[in-house]
Amino acid sequence: GAGVSQSPSNKVTEKGKDVELRCDPISGHTALYWYRQRLGQGLEFLIYFQGNSAPDKSGLPSDRFSAERTGESVSTLTIQRTQQEDSAVYLCASSFRDGLQPQHFGDGTRLSIL
């Protein structure tokens, strides 16, 4: 596709439920990143995928968070047993492998936990 696509654009759910967020990167981009942006804050790194290498999970805030990526395409971020502090915009970005090109972002999923 022309850009990074994320779905859903908005998600409202009750505390304790599981949610799944989806990201379709730009075609040909082997690197894929998930970030979280809380209200009024900068972007926090969550997890990074590069090709078939093991993902860098160093930014995941707890074991309730996990992510998968199928090859070099779609990724899903799963949050289990959601808490109110999980409310944020979840942004996905992708880039070419060599790191010499900028990351391009999707529009994000705005997650609200009631």
Add this chain to the structure above:
Amino acid sequence: EDKVVQSPLSLVVHEGDTVTLNCSYEVTNFRSLLWYKQEKKAPTFLFMLTSSGIEKKSGRLSSILDKKELFSILNITATQTGDSAIYLCAVSSGNTPLVFGKGTRLSVIA
């Protein structure tokens, strides 16, 4: 720990003014510094800087990097209301996650 600090945190100007946004950083294995503009949704890419002293320009926006003093500035001349946004600075150590500053919220008043 890698760190990016942006200033000011917020700024209100009138249309036609010139603004300068600041970004300082501490990072191991610096590769590049990036500026993004964030309006309501996705941060959109503005500039990627890798070399000191070389100005990058796009219309009324320009940016320059000083790798000795570890900072960058983003200039916007003849500001317009459409320039109102959060401007994000980030640094990269290569093919790794970006480290972002908290952003500068710019409001341009007609």
